[in-house]
Amino acid sequence: MSEVITIRVDRKTRTRLEKLAKAMERTKSYxxxxxxxxxxxxxxxxxxxxxxxxxxxxxxxxxxxxxxQAVMRKWSRRADKMA
Structure with missing residues:
Protein backbone atom coordinates (compact mmCIF):
# COMPACT_ATOMS: atom_id res chain seq x y z
CA MET A 1 0.00 0.00 0.00
CA SER A 2 1.39 3.39 -0.92
CA GLU A 3 1.32 6.52 1.19
CA VAL A 4 1.18 10.17 0.25
CA ILE A 5 4.10 12.51 0.91
CA THR A 6 4.59 16.09 -0.22
CA ILE A 7 7.87 17.38 -1.59
CA ARG A 8 8.99 20.70 -2.99
CA VAL A 9 11.00 20.91 -6.19
CA ASP A 10 12.07 23.88 -8.27
CA ARG A 11 10.08 24.78 -11.37
CA LYS A 12 12.72 23.44 -13.77
CA THR A 13 12.75 20.03 -12.07
CA ARG A 14 8.97 19.88 -12.06
CA THR A 15 8.88 20.64 -15.79
CA ARG A 16 11.47 17.97 -16.49
CA LEU A 17 9.52 15.48 -14.38
CA GLU A 18 6.33 16.27 -16.29
CA LYS A 19 8.07 15.76 -19.64
CA LEU A 20 9.64 12.52 -18.51
CA ALA A 21 6.37 11.18 -17.15
CA LYS A 22 4.60 12.05 -20.39
CA ALA A 23 7.31 10.36 -22.48
CA MET A 24 7.05 7.25 -20.29
CA GLU A 25 3.26 7.36 -20.33
CA ARG A 26 3.32 7.33 -16.55
CA THR A 27 2.17 9.72 -13.87
CA LYS A 28 4.49 12.23 -12.22
CA SER A 29 3.86 10.42 -8.97
CA TYR A 30 5.00 7.10 -10.45
CA GLN A 69 51.05 -5.78 -4.55
CA ALA A 70 49.47 -8.89 -6.11
CA VAL A 71 46.32 -6.95 -6.98
CA MET A 72 48.37 -4.08 -8.39
CA ARG A 73 50.36 -6.48 -10.60
CA LYS A 74 47.11 -8.08 -11.83
CA TRP A 75 45.57 -4.75 -12.80
CA SER A 76 48.83 -3.46 -14.30
CA ARG A 77 49.00 -6.51 -16.59
CA ARG A 78 45.38 -5.98 -17.67
CA ALA A 79 46.04 -2.30 -18.38
CA ASP A 80 49.11 -3.20 -20.43
CA LYS A 81 47.06 -5.67 -22.52
CA MET A 82 44.42 -3.03 -23.23
CA ALA A 83 46.95 -0.35 -24.24
Missing amino acids: VAAEAIRAYVELNEWQIAEIKTALTEADGGDFATEKEV
Whole structure:
Protein backbone atom coordinates (compact mmCIF):
# COMPACT_ATOMS: atom_id res chain seq x y z
CA MET A 1 0.00 0.00 0.00
CA SER A 2 1.39 3.39 -0.92
CA GLU A 3 1.32 6.52 1.19
CA VAL A 4 1.18 10.17 0.25
CA ILE A 5 4.10 12.51 0.91
CA THR A 6 4.59 16.09 -0.22
CA ILE A 7 7.87 17.38 -1.59
CA ARG A 8 8.99 20.70 -2.99
CA VAL A 9 11.00 20.91 -6.19
CA ASP A 10 12.07 23.88 -8.27
CA ARG A 11 10.08 24.78 -11.37
CA LYS A 12 12.72 23.44 -13.77
CA THR A 13 12.75 20.03 -12.07
CA ARG A 14 8.97 19.88 -12.06
CA THR A 15 8.88 20.64 -15.79
CA ARG A 16 11.47 17.97 -16.49
CA LEU A 17 9.52 15.48 -14.38
CA GLU A 18 6.33 16.27 -16.29
CA LYS A 19 8.07 15.76 -19.64
CA LEU A 20 9.64 12.52 -18.51
CA ALA A 21 6.37 11.18 -17.15
CA LYS A 22 4.60 12.05 -20.39
CA ALA A 23 7.31 10.36 -22.48
CA MET A 24 7.05 7.25 -20.29
CA GLU A 25 3.26 7.36 -20.33
CA ARG A 26 3.32 7.33 -16.55
CA THR A 27 2.17 9.72 -13.87
CA LYS A 28 4.49 12.23 -12.22
CA SER A 29 3.86 10.42 -8.97
CA TYR A 30 5.00 7.10 -10.45
CA VAL A 31 8.21 8.57 -11.87
CA ALA A 32 8.99 10.46 -8.66
CA ALA A 33 8.31 7.38 -6.51
CA GLU A 34 10.59 5.25 -8.71
CA ALA A 35 13.34 7.86 -8.49
CA ILE A 36 13.05 8.00 -4.70
CA ARG A 37 13.00 4.20 -4.44
CA ALA A 38 16.17 3.89 -6.55
CA TYR A 39 17.90 6.65 -4.57
CA VAL A 40 17.05 5.06 -1.22
CA GLU A 41 18.12 1.61 -2.41
CA LEU A 42 21.49 2.87 -3.65
CA ASN A 43 22.23 4.90 -0.55
CA GLU A 44 21.17 2.13 1.83
CA TRP A 45 23.58 -0.21 0.04
CA GLN A 46 26.44 2.31 0.13
CA ILE A 47 25.95 3.09 3.82
CA ALA A 48 25.79 -0.60 4.70
CA GLU A 49 29.03 -1.26 2.80
CA ILE A 50 30.75 1.69 4.48
CA LYS A 51 29.67 0.47 7.92
CA THR A 52 30.95 -3.02 7.13
CA ALA A 53 34.28 -1.62 5.95
CA LEU A 54 34.63 0.53 9.08
CA THR A 55 33.91 -2.46 11.30
CA GLU A 56 36.56 -4.47 9.45
CA ALA A 57 39.06 -1.61 9.70
CA ASP A 58 38.35 -1.13 13.40
CA GLY A 59 39.02 -4.84 13.84
CA GLY A 60 42.37 -4.54 12.06
CA ASP A 61 41.17 -6.49 9.04
CA PHE A 62 43.41 -5.00 6.35
CA ALA A 63 45.07 -6.44 3.27
CA THR A 64 48.72 -7.27 3.68
CA GLU A 65 51.32 -5.46 1.61
CA LYS A 66 51.87 -8.67 -0.35
CA GLU A 67 48.12 -8.93 -1.16
CA VAL A 68 48.01 -5.30 -2.30
CA GLN A 69 51.05 -5.78 -4.55
CA ALA A 70 49.47 -8.89 -6.11
CA VAL A 71 46.32 -6.95 -6.98
CA MET A 72 48.37 -4.08 -8.39
CA ARG A 73 50.36 -6.48 -10.60
CA LYS A 74 47.11 -8.08 -11.83
CA TRP A 75 45.57 -4.75 -12.80
CA SER A 76 48.83 -3.46 -14.30
CA ARG A 77 49.00 -6.51 -16.59
CA ARG A 78 45.38 -5.98 -17.67
CA ALA A 79 46.04 -2.30 -18.38
CA ASP A 80 49.11 -3.20 -20.43
CA LYS A 81 47.06 -5.67 -22.52
CA MET A 82 44.42 -3.03 -23.23
CA ALA A 83 46.95 -0.35 -24.24
